Amino acid sequence: MSTGPLQLRGRVLKLDRVGDYQHLTLVAPGVAERTRPGAFVALAVGGDHSATLLRRAFSIYRAKASGVYGGTVEIVFAVHGPGTAWLADRRPHDEIDVIGPLGRPFALPKEPVPCVLVGGGYGSAPLFGLADRLRERGCSVHMVLGAASESRLFGTVQAKRSAQSVVVTTEDGSVGTPGRATDVLPDLLARTNAAVVYACGPMGMLSAIAALAEQHGVWSQCAVEEQMACGVGVCMTCVLPVRGDDGVVRMVRSCVEGPVFRGDRVLWADAGTIPAGTLGAPRVGGHA
Amino acid sequence: MTVTSQPAAVVDSSSDVGAASGPVVDLAIELAGVRLPTPVMTASGCAAAGRELAPFLDVAAIGAVVTKSVRLDPRSGRATPRMVETPSGMLNSIGLQGPGIDAFLATDLPWLVSHGARAVVSIAGGSLGEYAELGRRVGSSPGVAAVEVNISCPNVENRGLVFACDPFQAARAVSAARRGIPRDVPVLAKLSPDVTDLVSIADSVMEAGATGLTLINTTLGLAIDHDTMRPVLAGTTGGLSGPAIRPLAVRCVWQVHQAMPDVPIVGVGGVRTGRDAFEFLLAGATAVQVGTVVFHDPSAPHRVANELQVALAARGLRSPAEAVGLAHQPRPRPEGTDD
Ligand SMILES: Cc1cc2nc3c(=O)[nH]c(=O)nc-3n(C[C@H](O)[C@H](O)[C@H](O)COP(=O)(O)OP(=O)(O)OC[C@H]3O[C@@H](n4cnc5c(N)ncnc54)[C@H](O)[C@@H]3O)c2cc1C
Ligand SMILES: Cc1cc2nc3c(=O)[nH]c(=O)nc-3n(C[C@H](O)[C@H](O)[C@H](O)COP(=O)(O)O)c2cc1C
Numbered sequence: 001m002s003t004g005p006l007q008l009r010g011r012v013l014k015l016d017r018v019g020d021y022q023h024l025t026l027v028a029p030g031v032a033e034r035t036r037p038g039a040f041v042a043l044a045v046g047g048d049h050s051a052t053l054l055r056r057a058f059s060i061y062r063a064k065a066s067g068v069y070g071g072t073v074e075i076v077f078a079v080h081g082p083g084t085a086w087l088a089d090r091r092p093h094d095e096i097d098v099i100g101p102l103g104r105p106f107a108l109p110k111e112p113v114p115c116v117l118v119g120g121g122y123g124s125a126p127l128f129g130l131a132d133r134l135r136e137r138g139c140s141v142h143m144v145l146g147a148a149s150e151s152r153l154f155g156t157v158q159a160k161r162s163a164q165s166v167v168v169t170t171e172d173g174s175v176g177t178p179g180r181a182t183d184v185l186p187d188l189l190a191r192t193n194a195a196v197v198y199a200c201g202p203m204g205m206l207s208a209i210a211a212l213a214e215q216h217g218v219w220s221q222c223a224v225e226e227q228m229a230c231g232v233g234v235c236m237t238c239v240l241p242v243r244g245d246d247g248v249v250r251m252v253r254s255c256v257e258g259p260v261f262r263g264d265r266v267l268w269a270d271a272g273t274i275p276a277g278t279l280g281a282p283r284v285g286g287h288a
Numbered sequence: 289m290t291v292t293s294q295p296a297a298v299v300d301s302s303s304d305v306g307a308a309s310g311p312v313v314d315l316a317i318e319l320a321g322v323r324l325p326t327p328v329m330t331a332s333g334c335a336a337a338g339r340e341l342a343p344f345l346d347v348a349a350i351g352a353v354v355t356k357s358v359r360l361d362p363r364s365g366r367a368t369p370r371m372v373e374t375p376s377g378m379l380n381s382i383g384l385q386g387p388g389i390d391a392f393l394a395t396d397l398p399w400l401v402s403h404g405a406r407a408v409v410s411i412a413g414g415s416l417g418e419y420a421e422l423g424r425r426v427g428s429s430p431g432v433a434a435v436e437v438n439i440s441c442p443n444v445e446n447r448g449l450v451f452a453c454d455p456f457q458a459a460r461a462v463s464a465a466r467r468g469i470p471r472d473v474p475v476l477a478k479l480s481p482d483v484t485d486l487v488s489i490a491d492s493v494m495e496a497g498a499t500g501l502t503l504i505n506t507t508l509g510l511a512i513d514h515d516t517m518r519p520v521l522a523g524t525t526g527g528l529s530g531p532a533i534r535p536l537a538v539r540c541v542w543q544v545h546q547a548m549p550d551v552p553i554v555g556v557g558g559v560r561t562g563r564d565a566f567e568f569l570l571a572g573a574t575a576v577q578v579g580t581v582v583f584h585d586p587s588a589p590h591r592v593a594n595e596l597q598v599a600l601a602a603r604g605l606r607s608p609a610e611a612v613g614l615a616h617q618p619r620p621r622p623e624g625t626d627d
């Protein structure tokens with residue numbers, strides 16, 4: 001498999017609305033061959049004269065190596081601010097500068113063990129490719145898709161094809177089990193005898209899942225979403241406190257050392273701060 | 289370096305089309321005694337130590353890689369959020385996160401040297417002693433093309449006032465660093481635009497032993513979140529960068545070049561295209577750096593050089609050196625006037 005990210009001019013093949021989300025398919029030859037589940041793309045937004053210079057990161061939902069149009073890469077996104085609004089305004093044949101695949105993907109188990117995959121909102125996007133890989137290895141796959149409401153769920157139909165069992169939760173109870181994805185997780189972990197839980201979604205959800213996994217003695221692999229400016233490791237904006245193999249806490253870049261981290265390694269409660277004892281943390285009295 | 293193919297992302301070069309018929313432009317320059325294949329380098333803090341850009345450009349082919357300012361000890365940097373996007377730019381408050389000089393010299397510098405890049409090592413201190421020690425450590429390391437002294441740091445020994453804002457303190461920091469650096473390794477003093485009289489600061493750091501100047505570092509800004517009704521950045525204020533500050537940077541280069549035309553200047557601030565780089569040369573810069581725009585286009589230092597070559601050729605100029613300071617010459621008389 002080829003490695004390393006590519007930078008290229010992708011061309012819009014399709015842009016469809018799915019519930020509250022947009023599903024964008026880009027022709028981006030070469031990206032799929034390098035993609036593993038959990039990787040992301042960083043898109044330039046606003047065109048050649050853009051005043052919004054920073055790259056926008058999106059999990060890769062699907063990547064196909066070949067087809068009538070050459071290789072494609074697909075993302076699912078919510079309109080949030082000017083960059084995502086610009087993306088939602090694209091039409092077929094429009095060009096978008098793509099960098100990808102980026103980041104460290106989900107680690108796969110060596111043994112055919114039961115796995116639980118939890119997606120919050122559009123966080124389910126990278127889990128379908130992961131489910132395929134896990135099943136290829138003989139793992140049984142169980143999915144939980146949670147969101148605030150039905151329109152913010154992504155991929156419930158596809159989940160039924162990807163997984164042996166699917167639980168859907170909505171906070172407003174519009175569909176599935178009322179409540180949060182984490183509410184149903186303890187029972188599911190016990191029932192499936194899961195060895196690994198994979199999660200992608202908001203930080204609060206990931207933090208709760210990492211803690212539940214710890215309690216159940218299950219490995220967790222969490223894909224985080226930190227604010228990013230470059231996506232390629234040169235700006236140092238996307239850091240969070242992570243404990244290394246040597247026990248030392250460092251502020252690590254989630255774009256190159258993540259976005260997927262072992263849940264037990266991230267200091268979830270301290271995200272957004274420099275925890276005391278972090279390598280190079282300011283001494284009492286603060287940084288010079 | 290002769291570049292034949294146009295990059296995919298040619299931006300804003302419409303009036304340079306057809307330039308292929310112009311003279312052959314050799315992009316190589318000499319900056320304070322160091323030969324660079326192009327006048328376009330990365331900017332400190334916007335390229336890490338070069339390695340991450342390798343998938344997007346050839347680090348050996350660009351002018352130079354200016355590394356993230358390194359401190360003596362490892363630094364965690366500031367809490368997040370560290371960045372906010374602003375119109376045509378951004379504010380950052382990274383807090384010089386880095387591995388410290390030992391790790392830098394053990395891994396980052398050898399990587400750059402072994403890949404054929406010209407390494408311009410940026411150093412930053414919190415005290416004169418730290419600048420002196422950093423100068424000594426970097427100065428005794430093989431393979432350093434030049435040292436850039438980032439003096440936009442608070443001085444712990446002087447109530448946390450930023451070195452770059454006072455001619456006397458700025459000079460002391462530069463001279464402390466200079467002492468340990470061999471004569472044949474150029475020292476670029478990087479100045480802050482947040483001062484009343486930039487020329488007097490430029491003058492005093494040159495007196496203190498700098499070989500050239502890098503103009504400019506970021507300018508201080510602030511953004512407030514409409515929802516929380518509090519500053520966005522964990523560090524409250526941040527450095528503004530990107531095309532939004534280009535006119536400010538061009539003005540700084542212009543003023544300093546006018547006052548001291550023989551001092552080599554590296555222009556930095558908002559360079560996005562070859563035409564932007566050309567503007568800096570016209571104002572008096574010998575070379576330029578690309579910072580924030582690398583976040584938008586990691587191939588930019590390579591692309592900008594290609595576009596600059598086209599821009600120079602379109603105006604009949606054969607080398608970047610021929611453009612340096614041209615804008616300071618008297619305007620040509622409008623045709624048909626007589627005295
Ligand atoms: C690894 C990763 C994967 C992601 N995957 C998806 C996905 O599959 N679908 C989806 O809808 N969104 C995803 N996001 C979030 C997405 O990047 C942001 O919603 C988007 O950048 C917002 O841009 P904007 O211009 O609309 O908003 P603005 O708020 O105007 O963005 C301003 C700046 O802040 C950054 N930013 C703002 N919000 C976020 C955020 N939540 N995460 C990271 N950077 C942010 C932007 O990149 C930009 O630099 C992902 C983020 C990361 C880091
Ligand atoms: C995220 C970020 C980090 C930076 N870190 C440093 C640094 O460590 N040392 C330094 O001298 N300048 C640093 N700078 C300033 C840049 O090198 C440059 O002077 C400034 O951003 C203006 O150029 P630009 O508009 O091309 O970015 C940083 C800028 C940014 C945006």
Ligand code: FES
Nearest residue numbers: 231233235236255
């Ligand atoms: S987003 Fe720039 S270093 Fe991670």
